[in-house]
Amino acid sequence: MLRFLYFFCVMLLFPIFSAQAQLLNVEGVRTSGDSAGWYGELEFDLALKGYNERVLEFTNESNLSYFSDRHAYMLLNSLNFVNIDGNSLISSGYLHLRSTFLRKGKWSPEAFTQYQYNRNLGLNDRALAGAGIKYRFHRSKKWQASISTAFMYEFEEWQLADQPFIKNEYFKSSSNISLRGTFSDTASLLLIGYYQARPDQFFKARSIVETELEMDITKRVAVSISFVASYDAAPIIDIPNLTYELSNGLVIKL
Template sequence: MKKLIIIPFLFILAFLFSFQTYSQILKVDKGDIDADSSGYFLGSTQADFNINNRSTTAEKEVTFKGLKVSADLVYVSDKHAYILINNLNYFTSTGGPLISTGYTHFRVNLLRKNVLSYETFAQIQYDDGRNMPLRRLAGGGIRWALARDKNYKIHIGTGLMYEYEEWQSIDDGSIITKEIPKNSSYIGFKTALNKFVRFNGIVFFQGGMDTDSDIFRSRISGDLSLSVGLTNNLSFVTEFTAQYEDRPIININNWVYSLTNGLKWNF
């Protein structure tokens, strides 16, 4: 009984914290942001919890625990859409440190009903696991709706952004800062395979010249989400996220990914 009380309590705390604390995929399935109606809110919350003890031997048992919480909120006005995306992760393994990552992304889609519309955005992020205490950026660009149908949507966007990052050196713990103007482009899609199953995805490319090091740095990141409706508001979600950096600022893996399963509540 205590566990049944503690788990929802942890979820509520993480959900609330994620609003005050980043893949950038909007997981709001209820309603249609491109619809003619206006003056309404859409939102969703999602919680993924993973635990396993996959080990080679009983003597060297390793337990992995992970918690991921996301919360999306959208306000749709007559001409524009205001989008807030939040994500928070905690994970640890036996003998290892507690690692957390998180981001908040705010985006405004101006003249949302037009085939060619405009966007402004800002983001703040941290990633303990990759020694990045802080990342923040702001920018804007254009968005082109390639396809708008009842069951599927395809859109692309491109623009400019200014990025500030702090990285902690693995060798001596010193903080390395980078300020780089970059191009930010993406392609995204949403499709309803049937009444209950939805498949969403987005891929970002961000690149710019690091004048301090005289090299071009780029990053590709993506997010795929498969949602199966259980009720009108509750869905089971499988999500895959990945990121590749061609020239990391510190000596870390170029390629990282995650695969999670969980429940999502739409409102």
């Protein structure tokens, strides 16, 4: 009971700041899939902000994964709802499908596709598809570390108010390095960095660094605290180069 009250206080007191990162992290979903079967999670974040207007923000993230003895298949979904003085709208969301083959080996080929939008940043539509390979260079009882690289095709449509409509089609490379593991039976940590760029502009990249701490309250319920920082060296439209998000949420394990 004391542990529950402690985590409840963390949920109430921990501040929430919002800015939308543009890269999607899938490494956190892999953690529970060491044995075969179906896995699922629901996560809920809620923030009430009072500035010149009252802003209520609700985020729902879900994932459904199937792990066979050799392969893994993942479906990730997210919707972000914002209510400003009683007027509701959906500001961002994504749908991501991924297959990882030979998932227990050091080398694992992957294929993926994704649809995404973010009204806050002026991203009307983004669709992409690609394939790559993951190399796991460390695996112990509690910790795993890996590096991945992929090549993908990306289609985007951008527009902010009072700015021209922009449509882009690119081939891009996407790489990441990740470390994930457990401190104890009830606490786990994920650290990951992404680097995504066009081959002809390799040093003008979109990149992201993410850390997430998850603490179990019960077998099926946990709280999560995460920080994400994203930097775009050459934004398509006039938006900040650096965006960030610090958030806490409630995780339900299905």
